[in-house]
Amino acid sequence: MDSPIRYDRIIRGGHVISASAAVRADVAIRGESVAALLPPGSPAEAGSVLDATGRLVLPGLIDSHVHFRMPGRTDQEDWAAGSRAAVAGGVTTVIDMPDTLPPLYTAQDARDKHRLVRYTSLVDYRFHAQVDPRRIEATAELTPREAASVKATLTGSAQATHVLRDPAALDRLFRVCAGGALPLLFHAEDDGVFTLLDGWLGVPRQYAGYERHRPRSAGIVAVYRLIELARRHGVPVHILHVSSREEVDLLCAGAAAGIPVTFEVTGHHLSFTSLDVSRLGARVRLSPALREPADQDRLWTAVIEGQAATLGSDHAPYRFADKSLAVPDAPPGLPGVQELLPAVFTGLRRRYTHLDAPGAARIVARLLAERPSELFGLAGRKGRIAPGMDADLVVFEPDRTWMLSPDDVHAKCGWSAYEGWTFTGGVQLTLRRGEVVYDRTDGVARFGGPAGRWLAPSPVAPDREILRT
Ligand SMILES: [Zn+2]
DSSP states (O other): OOOOOEEEEEEEEEEEEOSSOEEEEEEEEETTEEEEEEOTTOOOEEEEEEEOTTSEEEEOEEEEEEOOOTTTOTTTOOHHHHHHHHHHTTEEEEEEOSOSSSOOOSHHHHHHHHHHHTTSBSSEEEEOEEOOTTOGGGGGGOOTTTOSOEEEEOOOOTTOTTBOOOHHHHHHHHHHHTTOSSOEEEEOOOHHHHHHHHHHHOSOOSSTTHHHHSOHHHHHHHHHHHHHHHHHHOOOEEEOSOOSHHHHHHHHHHHHTTOOEEEEEEHHHHHOOGGGHHHHGGGGOOSSOOOOHHHHHHHHHHHHTTOSOEEEOOBOOOOHHHHTSOGGGSOOOBOOTTTHHHHHHHHHHHHOTTOOHHHHHHHHHIIIIIHHHHHTTOTTTSSSOOTTSBOOEEEEEEEEEEEOOGGGOOSTTOOOTTTTOEEEEEEEEEEETTEEEEEOTTSSOEEOOOBOOBBOOSSSOTTOBSOOO
């Protein structure tokens, strides 16, 4: 009789989730890759066997929108803490935003950032690059090796030098990027709308009525302009953190007309509304602001119907002392990479009671694994559980009910807008390329080694890094 095939690790008995199916299977891992999906109970041997009976096995999530603050803003967050929060939330790959100090404008900036990040990250990573408003043409020099996209930020603090305010420069950016290899990412709120309103109403001084100062109109104006530019130049555009029903409808109409536009919805816009602002105050001072319940309903519809391309955390932590400044000075942003999966899964289960746990997990797999892997050049190695793919896996307990306390928060800032929330479903184990990097099986969080890699765009040999220096 042949001896059974031997693997390094097998995860037995779980429901293996993809965007299109949930099947009972054992996941066999060899080295850093998925070696096989086996019928449950197959007579294979392994160095280590993890029991996932009654649990879901999801592909490691890709959060394409985090601000891990390196370099220059590590008083707010750093890669060690941010990546602990990530793996605790089932995220195994992040794509980090470029609005650091200094911003990531060039290929050299990306290599310099990698040198800071390596040996500190539990998760694999790529970087978004920032459009330099003073050097629009330099954007053309970036390639997919260094950057997953080029991001333009259309509004922000008056001191921020990376904000692109000039409409003529925006037009030039599309001309420069036409025919290029990188998608354009946008924080799409029109700064002129806010300036006009601030001149009339004054800057916001309290959280009650905050949305009136940072209204949907700024997003609608910007989103329409970007759809029109995408149409004219044929440049793919991905709109971040869409917050209103009007923006969603415009983007769906644009996509239906064949214009290359996609969009992201954040966990916090799915979890909070303007009704929460006077209670939670600075914790939910956000950019874009929280909208009305009817907007939140539309965002959920975009998630469940697949109109949204990605979910992102927009993990943008600030120290509580900074958030506690007077309203005009309190920076917008919250930590969210750890809370994203439980918040979305909980919302899906509560809003759509016809969805069973595997059905809700399939939606998560589509928007947090498959689609971002396709949009950001990782489809050859991330985003699905299949032979040859990286063994990035999440063992998820769909029925665990738990309350988030400040002790659970791994982000460096140590607070969460979700404190006191009761979640349905939680992460038990997270594996990054076959290594257990998060394990709370016995109720205590344990973390693996900071061997996260800077990922080259696929297709590449699965074990290749961009830099080996
Ligand atoms: Zn952001």
